[in-house]
Amino acid sequence: MPSVTLAQMRAVEALARTGKFSRAAEDLGISQPSVSTQVQSFEELCRTRVFIRDGHNVTVAPSAIDLIAKIKITLKCVQEVDRAIADTTSLNKGTISIGFSAHRLLMPILTAFVRQFPSLRLTTRGGPSLELTDAVARGELDVAAVSQVAPDGRFSSLRLHQSRVAIYGRKGDPLLGRGKLTLADLDGRDMVLWNKASGTRTLLEDAANRQGIQLKPVMEVATLDVAYAAAAAGIGLAISIEGEVSPDDHIDVVPLVEPELQIGHYLITLPECRDHAAIQAFFDIAKDHLAEAEGDLPYA
Incomplete structure (x- = not known):
């Protein structure tokens, strides 16, 4: 049986994110027919419906939501390999996406991170804790600071506060x-x-x-x-x-x-992404901030 390729996963992820073949092609820097071919080849490998087409608009089928999440996480790992090959000494490029449910509690850590790594592109997203937790699980966010009564076993967690x-x-x-x-x-x-x-x-x-x-x-x-x-x-x-x-x-x-x-306020990420350089750096800065403010807090 043929195996899924990186090109197919990149096309599927771009289409899922943008909702249009034309935008996915623009995002990937390839032609629209190439995106269509890669997506069609991927769908032929699947036993479940992946996309719902409505004219020029495309949405992810409910049965494929978990599959798309796995693709997003896989591509993050591939990007980390590419980064490590290209630059093993510093974080002078790349992106990291961070969610927060209480921005005032996270702002000192965000400030220290931006000052230490000014070349990294940081995107942020505010929202309720459960929505942010789901976004991390789906691979939409790299890291989130969320309020939880106890650590969620699906994630690698660092307790920031108990409030x-x-x-x-x-x-x-x-x-x-x-x-x-x-x-x-x-x-x-x-x-x-x-x-x-x-x-x-x-x-x-x-x-x-x-x-x-x-x-x-x-x-x-x-x-x-x-x-x-x-x-x-x-x-x-x-x-x-x-x-x-x-x-x-x-x-x-x-x-x-x-x-x-x-309630605890936790910094969370997926275990498979925990050692990615930018995520590791963000957790390290968070730990340093906690050690200075109130003593070292253990990983959950």
């Missing part, structure tokens, strides 16, 4: 004026909550359900700036990791005191 959950809302709210809160204080209160892909929201709702506490979401958000604006306007109380949002002239921030309402 309490904090509640924030409009300046002068009597509830926040107490200086500390319990989960029971939130019973029936209007809440501005992250969407259900948020690890922090999942932790809070699971704990509330166990205690029979009724959270009252009046607004769901997907970005920190919208959550902040809604809380400052008095729409409801919002949640964050402690340190992610700071009190100011518009909001007060108070931690929840229950010890079980703590």
Whole structure:
């Protein structure tokens, strides 16, 4: 039986990413008929449908999502081999993609990385933890900093923080004026909550359900700036990791005191990509930053 080739995988990955044969050809620097030939040859090898065609637009078939993820990860490994052959001494070119659910917690590490490796092209993506975790698993992100109750065994992980959950809302709210809160204080209160892909929201709702506490979401958000604006306007109380949002002239921030309402913030990558040079460098800088700030934290 014929084996899949690198050319086929590159064409399939480019088509999956761009959604058009013309864009895939432009991205790869080859002709559109060449992309079509490589994709057709790949599809003939597969026992499942790979792409759904709708005119000039192409989408990945649901049955092929995991297959495309494996191709993306394989091509990352091939790129790392190419890099090692071309330059074994320094990181003076290449790319790394990094996701984060709480940019303030990751920014010192990002800053140190950019200063040390200015020639690397860094792309970033914010979003809820569960979405970012899935993106790493699919090979769409090299690294992500996400909030999790415990390490996910699918990934190589480094714990960056162990933080309490904090509640924030409009300046002068009597509830926040107490200086500390319990989960029971939130019973029936209007809440501005992250969407259900948020690890922090999942932790809070699971704990509330166990205690029979009724959270009252009046607004769901997907970005920190919208959550902040809604809380400052008095729409409801919002949640964050402690340190992610700071009190100011518009909001007060108070931690929840229950010890079980703590969540870890982890740097994650796929194990097969952990020793790639740029990813290794990012983890090393993160470890150095942690050692300086609070003592060395072990790998999870």
